[in-house]
Amino acid sequence: MARLLPIASGKGGVGKSVIAANLGLALARSGRTVVLVDLDLGGSNLHTCLGIRNRHAGIGALVWKRERSLSDLLVETGYDRLWLVPGDGLLPGTANIEWFAKKRILKDLESLPADFVVLDLGAGSSYNVVDFFLASSEGLVVIRPEITSVLNAYAFLKTVAFRALSRSFPDRSPGRAAVNEFAAVKNEGSGLSFLDFARELSAGGPGAATALERLAALRPRAVMNMGREPGDAELGYRLRDISAKNLGISVEFAGYLLEDPAVGASVGARRPLLDLDPASPFARGISAVASRLAAAPAGAALALDDPDGGLERLIDEAGGEA
Ligand SMILES: Nc1ncnc2c1ncn2[C@@H]1O[C@H](COP(=O)(O)OP(=O)(O)O)[C@@H](O)[C@H]1O
Ligand SMILES: [Mg+2]
Numbered sequence: 491m492a493r494l495l496p497i498a499s500g501k502g503g504v505g506k507s508v509i510a511a512n513l514g515l516a517l518a519r520s521g522r523t524v525v526l527v528d529l530d531l532g533g534s535n536l537h538t539c540l541g542i543r544n545r546h547a548g549i550g551a552l553v554w555k556r557e558r559s560l561s562d563l564l565v566e567t568g569y570d571r572l573w574l575v576p577g578d579g580l581l582p583g584t585a586n587i588e589w590f591a592k593k594r595i596l597k598d599l600e601s602l603p604a605d606f607v608v609l610d611l612g613a614g615s616s617y618n619v620v621d622f623f624l625a626s627s628e629g630l631v632v633i634r635p636e637i638t639s640v641l642n643a644y645a646f647l648k649t650v651a652f653r654a655l656s657r658s659f660p661d662r663s664p665g666r667a668a669v670n671e672f673a674a675v676k677n678e679g680s681g682l683s684f685l686d687f688a689r690e691l692s693a694g695g696p697g698a699a700t701a702l703e704r705l706a707a708l709r710p711r712a713v714m715n716m717g718r719e720p721g722d723a724e725l726g727y728r729l730r731d732i733s734a735k736n737l738g739i740s741v742e743f744a745g746y747l748l749e750d751p752a753v754g755a756s757v758g759a760r761r762p763l764l765d766l767d768p769a770s771p772f773a774r775g776i777s778a779v780a781s782r783l784a785a786a787p788a789g790a791a792l793a794l795d796d797p798d799g800g801l802e803r804l805i806d807e808a809g810g811e812a
Pocket of ligand 1: 499501502503504505506507508509715716717747748750751753754755757772
C-alpha cells in the first residue's frame with residue numbers, strides 16, 4: 491500500500507504546492523516511486539510548478555465520470571519515478587465531493603503502485619480538504635512564522651479533530667449527533683473544552699473510546715516555511731502547545747524552510763528548485779524533510795530526539811546551510 495502524505499494549511503499562499511512538487515522530487519531522487527496528486531480543486535497549479543501543461547484529464551474526471559480509474563490519470567513529469575495526477579480546472583472549487591466518491595478516490599490513492607502519494611490539498615477547512623488530510627495519520631501542515639498563520643493552522647486542526655471524532659461514530663448514531671451538536675455550540679463559544687467533551691463522550695461506550703484513540707493516533711507534522719530568524723521557533727511551539735492543550739493532538743515538526751528568493755524564480759521557470767539549484771537553502775531544507783519522513787516508519791514519531799519537538803534544532807541546521 492502506498493504511503494499517503496497529505497499537505498494542508500489553514501490559508502493559501504504558504505507554499506503547499508511548491509513544497510509538494512519539491513518534496514515529491516526529493517523522494518523520487520532518493521529512489522522512491524512517487525505520485526503527486528493535485529487535490530486543490532478549483533485552484534490547481536501543481537502542474538505549473540513542474541512545467542506541465544494543463545491539458546490532461548484530472549481528478550475531476552474521477553469525480554464526475556465514475557468509469558475512469560485513478561491510474562488512468564497518471565501523467566509523466568519528465569523526472570524518473572515521479573508522476574502527477576493533475577487537478578481539474580473545470581471542477582468548481584466549492585463542490586463538495588460526495589462521501590462515496592471520496593472513499594473511492596482514497597482507496598484508489600492507496601492502491602497506486604507507488605511508495606509515496608503526496609496530496610496537494612486546497613486551503614481551508616472544507617470537508618474535501620479535511621477528509622483527505624485524515625486519510626493519513628501523518629499529514630503535513632504548512633505554516634509561516636506569523637501568528638495569523640499559526641492560528642489558521644490551529645483552526646484547521648480543530649476542524650480535523652472534530653471530523654475525526656464525528657466520523658468515529660456511525661451516521662445517525664447518538665454519538666455523532668452529540669459531536670455535531672457540540673461543534674455547533676462550540677462555534678458560538680461554550681465553556682466546555684473540546685478535550686473535556688471528548689473525554690466525557692468516551693465514558694459513553696466503546697465507539698467513543700475508539701474515537702479518543704483515533705485522536706491520540708493523529709500525528710500531524712508541521713513544516714514552517716518562509717522562515718527568517720531563530721525567533722520563529724516561538725510561533726511553532728505556540729501551535730504545538732495550543733493543539734496539545736485544547737485538542738489533545740501532538741504536533742511534531744518535520745521541517746523548517748527558509749524564505750528564499752530562488753523559490754519564486756523557480757516557479758517562474760516552471761521547474762522545481764530542487765532541480766534548478768539543489769544547493770539553495772530551500773532545496774536543502776526540502777531534502778532534509780524528505781529524508782526525515784522516509785526514515786520514520788509510516789505513522790511513527792519522527793526521530794528528532796528532542797523533548798521540545800526539535801524545531802530549534804531544525805532552525806539551527808537551516809541557518810548553518812544558508
Ligand atoms: N520558502 C519560500 N521562499 C520564498 N517564496 C516562497 C517560499 N515558499 C513559497 N514561496 C512563494 O509563495 C507563493 C505561494 O506558494 P504556493 O506553493 O503556490 O502556495 P499554496 O499552494 O500554499 O497556495 C509562490 O509564489 C512561491 O513562489
Ligand atoms: Mg497550492
